[in-house]
Amino acid sequence: MNKRLEQKQKTREQIREKARIVFLRKGFLQATTAEIAEAADIAHGTLFLHFSSKELLIIEILDQVLEKVSRQIEIQLSSSLDCEQMLSSYLDFLEQEEDIFVILARELPYYSDELRRKIIFRQSIIRGHIHRVIQEGITVGKLIDCHPAMAVTVFFSTVDYFLKLKPVFVEEGSVIARFKQDILEIFRKFLQKDHSS
Amino acid sequence: MNKRLEQKQKTREQIREKARIVFLRKGFLQATTAEIAEAADIAHGTLFLHFSSKELLIIEILDQVLEKVSRQIEIQLSSSLDCEQMLSSYLDFLEQEEDIFVILARELPYYSDELRRKIIFRQSIIRGHIHRVIQEGITVGKLIDCHPAMAVTVFFSTVDYFLKLKPVFVEEGSVIARFKQDILEIFRKFLQKDHSS
C-alpha cells in the first residue's frame, strides 16, 4: 500500500542527510542545490519537490544542526559550576563542532532576517548561562564589578573573530584548540578580582 | 596637445571615483563591474581597458581608501597619551568611517589572500600603537599584568563584532556611537588595576 509514501519520505530524508554534509563542508551560501541533488543521487528538480526553495532547505537543516548543538552544549554548561570552567567547556564544545561555527561566523551577516534571528536566539540561551555565572561571581565578590552582558559579548566576539579568520591564525587543525589557553587566560585576568599573584 | 592621453586619464580617474562610491555603498563583493561602468558613464568593456580585472580594481580602490584611513588614524592615535584616550580616539575614527569598516568586517574572510594581507597589515600598524600604550600602562603599574597582544585582539574582536552585525544592534545610525561608552567602560574595568571604586 504505502510503497509510494515510503519512498517519498526516504527521498526526503536522503536529501536532508546529504544536504547536511554538503552544507557543513561548503557553507550554506556556497553549497549549490545541484551539488546537493547529486550527492543525494536524485535529479536536480526533485529537490524542489521536497523543499520549495534553497532558503527553506537551509532553514530546516540549520534548525536541525543548531538544535543538536544547543542541546549538547546545554548539557555541558549546566554541569559547570564556575565561570572559567564554563568558558572552558564552551570552547571545548566549539572545537568539537568547529566547522559549523566557522561557517556561521562568516556567513551570519548575509543570512535572511529569519535565519539570523534563529541563530542569535540559540546563542542567547548559551549566553544566558555564562551571564548567570558571571553575575554570581560578581555577587560573591570573586569577579570584578562589570556589566555581565557586556563581558559576555566581549567573550563571544573574541571567539567569533578567531573562527571568522581561522585561516589567518592556523594553517590546519582547530583554531579554538590553538588559542583556547590564551583566551581563557586573558579572560581570567580580565575578570578575576585578585591581581596579587 | 595630448587630448587623447588627457581623456584617457580623465576616464580612468572617473572610474576610480565612481568605483569608490559604488564599492563603499554596496561593498566590494556585492558591487558589479556593470554598475560601476554605468555610474562612470562609460561602456562596460571600457572598464576592463583600464583595470584588467575586478580584483585589480578592488585592490587599487581599497589601497587608496586604506591609505587615507590609516594616515588619518595614525595622526589621531599618535597624539593620544594613555590607553583609554587612544581607544576612544580609535572608536571616534571608526564611527567617522563606519561604512567602510562594516564592509571590511563582513567581507574580510572572503577576500583573496593578497587583499586580506593588505588589510591586516594596515590594521597591524594601528594595533601596534595600542599594544605599545598597554605595555607602558602595565610597566608603570596602572594596568593589570596581561599579555598586551591578546588584550588588543580582544578589543579589536569586540569592535569587529559590532560592525559585522550592525543591523542586529542598531536600526539606523552608527553602531559605534551607540556602543562606544559601553565598550570603553568594559575595557576600562578589564584593564585597570584598581577596582576599589
Place this chain on the structure above:
DNA sequence: AAACTCGGTGACTGAATACTCACTCAGAAG
C-alpha cells in the same frame, strides 16, 4: 487490464555577472 495518480526526471529557462572582441570614429601624424 485499463485508467489514473503522483513521485521523479533532467533538459530547460532566465537572471546574474565577469570578461572579450570586432568594430568605430575622433584625433594625431605626415
Place this chain on the structure above:
DNA sequence: CTTCTGAGTGAGTATTCAGTCACCGAGTTT
C-alpha cells in the same frame, strides 16, 4: 587631405545559479 592609431563601444561569450515544466512510468484504483 589622407592615413593611421587607439580609446571607447556594446553586443556577445562563458559560466554559474536557483528554480520550472512537460513528460515518464511504477504503483494504485476501479
